Amino acid sequence: DTGVSQDPRHKITKRGQNVTFRCDPISEHNRLYWYRQTLGQGPEFLTYFQNEAQLEKSRLLSDRFSAERPKGSFSTLEIQRTEQGDSAMYLCASSPEADEQYFGPGTRLTVT
Amino acid sequence: GQNIDQPTEMTATEGAIVQINCTYQTSGFNGLFWYQQHAGEAPTFLSYNVLDGLEEKGRFSSFLSRSKGYSYLLLKELQMKDSASYLCAVRGRSTGFQKLVFGTGTRLLVSP
Numbered sequence: 001d002t003g004v005s006q007d008p009r010h011k012i013t014k015r016g017q018n019v020t021f022r023c024d025p026i027s028e029h030n031r032l033y034w035y036r037q038t039l040g041q042g043p044e045f046l047t048y049f050q051n052e053a054q055l056e057k058s059r060l061l062s063d064r065f066s067a068e069r070p071k072g073s074f075s076t077l078e079i080q081r082t083e084q085g086d087s088a089m090y091l092c093a094s095s096p097e098a099d100e101q102y103f104g105p106g107t108r109l110t111v112t
Numbered sequence: 113g114q115n116i117d118q119p120t121e122m123t124a125t126e127g128a129i130v131q132i133n134c135t136y137q138t139s140g141f142n143g144l145f146w147y148q149q150h151a152g153e154a155p156t157f158l159s160y161n162v163l164d165g166l167e168e169k170g171r172f173s174s175f176l177s178r179s180k181g182y183s184y185l186l187l188k189e190l191q192m193k194d195s196a197s198y199l200c201a202v203r204g205r206s207t208g209f210q211k212l213v214f215g216t217g218t219r220l221l222v223s224p
Contacts, residue, residue, distance in 0.1 A: 043155065045213065055210070058211075091154060099160075100160055103156070
């Protein structure tokens, strides 16, 4: 499969716990994006990498959120001290240049 | 910043034609995208317009008027599988020409 993959697909965690999600982009894509989507809304931008450099970060991304792309390939998104408001679908997308973005299947996070 | 408006919900009959409108406000416009999203799944790319006019791709067409800040997605010969949310997204100078800003999506229900 040559699409964007994300792991895990579902995560249930208790409030206050830390969680980490992984995204593997399409191999030749140097741009990687994280979005968050809640029910009935469109995806909201969180952060963007070009290769290993994190070039943009949304104000939505509080200091509890951190993202990395250490070797310019896969990326991780960590949420520390999760809150119920963090419950959402976390989507990863990649693109070759400034072209259309291809989305992965998402990680659905439920914070209880 | 950006402001994107699209109808919340539309209904249509199998075999018919439906037009989903999107109006937007953004600075330094650099592209408008349409994505389809089935419930519980990731968005999939449908079309991209950066110049005025109509782009046709099989049963789907997308139109753009930059001066009016207006786009529409036209779906012909509707099929039951077209029941989904349709997301309009723009890219502009204020987004650094990178991230997409999405509307809330139009939920389309196709009935027999």
